[in-house]
Amino acid sequence: MNSEELMHKMQFRGYDINVFGFHIPISDSIIVMWIVMAFLIIVSIIFTRKLRMVPTGKQNVAETIVEFVNNFTKGSLGHHWRPFAPYFGTLLLFLLFANIISIFNIIPTGKGIAEFTGLSFLEHLPEIAPPTKDLNVAGALAVMSIVLVLFAGIKYKGPKAWLKSFLEPLPIMLPFKIMEYFVRPLSLTLRLFGNILAAFTIMELIYFAEPFLLPGVFSIYFDLFDGGLQAYIFVFLTLLYVGEAIE
Structure with missing residues (x-):
């Protein structure tokens, strides 16, 4: 795998949907988010x-x-927890499944794998990438969180x-207090984006080095553990910010 192929895998492809003559661009990250949301809605209805x-x-x-979500929220927000629990529960579940969705790539696809195995159909199978490796998605979630902090x-x-x-x-703290509302979403964005992108990149290199045995072993950490950990950290930090804002 050369650097160009790796960069191509790290980028999201775009699609155009024609609606009443208007071309609406849809990226892979949006499609994967729709898949995750549809899955959560269906499972919620069933359960x-x-x-x-x-x-x-x-x-x-x-x-x-x-x-678990109620206790988690209550532990950070005290008696103010109840109105916030549904949001943080939804955010935690969405981030959890969005971050670990690349576990389905444990059967690698692409031109190199197709040539290696002799199975040409693998070249045409789509690769599912976590939408949170898209800086726009991570940034949008961080902005939602800081808006919640302001509202609270x-x-x-x-x-x-x-x-x-x-x-x-002290009044001298004014510029620093204002700066917090810009630094915090930036920190949330880069932490989530950087960790998920790094894990995705490492897994792609592992797929290239040994496409059958190693991915299954390392995917337990880079896809499952790291994805779940980043979801927890994102929600936990947002809870801390909200708790600080309402106390």
Whole structure:
């Protein structure tokens, strides 16, 4: 694999959808996000049908996830946790599945693999890449998080007290407090984007070096563990920012 092939794999392809004469560009990252969202919606519907007072089977799984999210949110936000739990639960599940979706590439595809195996159809199979390796996706999620921080601070402190907090403990802190609202989303963006992109790049190099045995072993860390860890860190840091804003 030369550097050009690797760069091509790291980039998202674009598609044009013609709607009433208008060409709407759709990138691979958007398509993968639609897949993840559709999966979460379908699973949510399945797991929340016919709920009973005494949980069994799939209801146990659903309640375990909800309880984990509630406790996780409550631990950071205290008695203000309830309005925020649905958002953080959704964000955690979306990031978790979006980050680990490249586990489905454990059967590598592409021209090199097709030539190596003699199976020409592998060249035409699409490669599923995590949408969070797209800087735009990571940035959009970070902006959503910082907007939530702003909303929480204004709602629970009140506009006047929230503005006053920029001058605490000393008025000289004003420029630094303002800078936080730009530095924090930038930090969230680069941390998520950088880690997922690095893991994806390493896995591509592993696929090239040994396409059958090594990917399955290393994918446990780079796809599953690292993807889950980055989802947790992103949500945890956002929780800390919200907790700081409302206290």
